[in-house]
Amino acid sequence: MAGALLEVAGLSKRFGGFVALDGIDLAVTAGERVGLIGPNGSGKSTLVNCICGTLTNETGTVRFNGEVVNGLLTHERTRRGMARSFQLPRPFATLTVAENLRVPLLYTVNARPGSSLSPAELDARCAELLQLVALAGKATKLPRDLTQVEMRKLELARAMAAEPKLLIADESMAGLSQSEVDDIVNLLIQLNERGITIILIEHIMRAVMKFSQRLVVLVSGKKIADGMPADVIRDPEVERAYLGQ
Amino acid sequence: MRTRVFLLISIAVAAVVFFGARMVNNDYVFFAGYTVLQFIVLATAWNILGGYTGYVNFGSAAFFAMGAYTTVFFHKAFPMPIPILIAIGGVVSGIVGLGMGYLTLRLRGAFFAIATLALAVVLQTLVVNWDYVGGSRGAYIIRPNEIAWIGPYIQYLFLLMLALVVMSITIARWIERSQLGYGFATIRDDELAAEASGVPTLRLKLVATTISGALMGMAGAPFPYYIGYLQPSSAFGLEYAVNSIAMPMIGGTTSWVGPLIGAILLGSLQQIATVTISSAVNLLIVGLLLVAFVIIAPNGIVGLVQSWVRRREK
Numbered sequence: 001m002a003g004a005l006l007e008v009a010g011l012s013k014r015f016g017g018f019v020a021l022d023g024i025d026l027a028v029t030a031g032e033r034v035g036l037i038g039p040n041g042s043g044k045s046t047l048v049n050c051i052c053g054t055l056t057n058e059t060g061t062v063r064f065n066g067e068v069v070n071g072l073l074t075h076e077r078t079r080r081g082m083a084r085s086f087q088l089p090r091p092f093a094t095l096t097v098a099e100n101l102r103v104p105l106l107y108t109v110n111a112r113p114g115s116s117l118s119p120a121e122l123d124a125r126c127a128e129l130l131q132l133v134a135l136a137g138k139a140t141k142l143p144r145d146l147t148q149v150e151m152r153k154l155e156l157a158r159a160m161a162a163e164p165k166l167l168i169a170d171e172s173m174a175g176l177s178q179s180e181v182d183d184i185v186n187l188l189i190q191l192n193e194r195g196i197t198i199i200l201i202e203h204i205m206r207a208v209m210k211f212s213q214r215l216v217v218l219v220s221g222k223k224i225a226d227g228m229p230a231d232v233i234r235d236p237e238v239e240r241a242y243l244g245q
Numbered sequence: 246m247r248t249r250v251f252l253l254i255s256i257a258v259a260a261v262v263f264f265g266a267r268m269v270n271n272d273y274v275f276f277a278g279y280t281v282l283q284f285i286v287l288a289t290a291w292n293i294l295g296g297y298t299g300y301v302n303f304g305s306a307a308f309f310a311m312g313a314y315t316t317v318f319f320h321k322a323f324p325m326p327i328p329i330l331i332a333i334g335g336v337v338s339g340i341v342g343l344g345m346g347y348l349t350l351r352l353r354g355a356f357f358a359i360a361t362l363a364l365a366v367v368l369q370t371l372v373v374n375w376d377y378v379g380g381s382r383g384a385y386i387i388r389p390n391e392i393a394w395i396g397p398y399i400q401y402l403f404l405l406m407l408a409l410v411v412m413s414i415t416i417a418r419w420i421e422r423s424q425l426g427y428g429f430a431t432i433r434d435d436e437l438a439a440e441a442s443g444v445p446t447l448r449l450k451l452v453a454t455t456i457s458g459a460l461m462g463m464a465g466a467p468f469p470y471y472i473g474y475l476q477p478s479s480a481f482g483l484e485y486a487v488n489s490i491a492m493p494m495i496g497g498t499t500s501w502v503g504p505l506i507g508a509i510l511l512g513s514l515q516q517i518a519t520v521t522i523s524s525a526v527n528l529l530i531v532g533l534l535l536v537a538f539v540i541i542a543p544n545g546i547v548g549l550v551q552s553w554v555r556r557r558e559k
Contacts, residue, residue: 054437073447074440083441090438092431094499103431106424108443162443 004063005030005197006051006082006166011060013043013050013221020046022221024060028199030165033192035212035229036201039241043221044201045087048170052084053077065165078108083164085155087171087201091143097154098139101126104162125161133157133187149180156184160191167191168199173207181207209233217241248419255411263407267400275403279471281512282406283464287485288492288504289413290460293420294453295490296498299433304345304361305489307368308458310480311338312465317378317475320386327405327467334466335459341368342458346451353436362486369481383476386469402467413460417501420456429453461489484528488512491535497547506546 004027013021021043028034038044049055051062053074062069069077083104092100105122109115117125130136133153138146146154152172159167169188173181185207192198202208208215208229215232217225219241225232232238266274287305295301312334319325319333349360373381392401420426428449431439436446469475488511496507511534515527542549 052441054440073445074437075443075445078441078443086438086441090435092434092438094434095427095430099427103427103439103444104442106427107445111443158438158442 038218081165083159286464291489294457297429304365306485307365308461309465312462338462339459346454497545
């Protein structure tokens, strides 16, 4: 697809004899909201890890913003505008909530050419992000003082702090209550409206259906469906993968 | 507080310490004090890698010995004033630190620690077999008795070590408050998340091993002049490796204050034990204190105070 922000072509990853991803093709256009679903162990997180450079894929290319990013380290991809949140929140445990957000500002935003935020601007940016995810009152707390949903919000806020073009949210709602899920979905849609492309990986179908403009399904390391959410969930192959025969 | 202000205050404190020690007018104060100061530098240096980035280095003795043997080499080949030797020792150990970082930093946790221990063994073997610096026989360094302006040579050595203390705690404190400090902390907390936030983890780890190694080497450079006779087993002594880990652990590893407190406490205790009981009891004290702290206060004295303050705020 011409003009795609993210373009994954023929991507394969194996762990020893186990093929985790098998020839994945995926293109995401700028501004899109894509849902990525699949049963446990289907390779969703592995795909994220290959896109972000945490794992290296054996074959295939990842193209971001027109540039092949194979071989680039994770932090180099982050600086180019790719950000992710982790499935299990991984906050910097010894830094306060505000400092957690300061790290990507210092190391990603300030590392981009032509950008240098003054200390005052850094503080303002942190406060703004905390406001966005409703954590302003917890700025000086340590991550261990946060609740599960606040931790997820911090995780998203930290990814957002890097001012990404593409945000990959890896199961940011697992284990949350319905209203908390709605909170996060609304937040993601709000971010998307600010022009950020988002890939959402999720098991909670209600959230996925509400969020996604397009749905991609992975099963056993293969992409088996890609299209309008309403069509995809009626796809017999997808039903078979989720419900069995 | 700005770094410059902090530097001025530390220089003032150092001056008070020096003139205070001169008032006592007993060379032994300088002999014992030198050892304590040396451990402050070593503990602070270890903490830059071990405390800030969380990479445990068991090879501190090797970096210390690199500095000491650089001095022995130049003392023989091309005699120079000690401040210059300190700088050279720092460069040599910094390069060794960079090399060690490059070779081992893909290892984590226990594997990294074992690799640093191996490095110490390899370097010791090299020195033992290097005849020019004395090999296993050791090397004599005859130091002058007096030096102009200051008087007794030991006071000069004490003053140099005091300067190194000021330098190393200023560097440690500056790192803590700078962007580098944030980067180091993220490496300690979660390397994967650090990379995802744009932190170039490998590069920062190399910066940490280089600074840490260089400071340890600088602490070792005046040592041959202090001891007079340097042999591999004393330069690569177990006490350096153990103390430079134990002191930050006991003081607290997350801030520059920790190693300072730990080194003053443990270092003085060891000096007192050496005089009153025996020098062999030193490592026993360290061992017992370390076990006690790991159980009672795993975050050291600084951690203990911080959690107390936190509780009071609530």
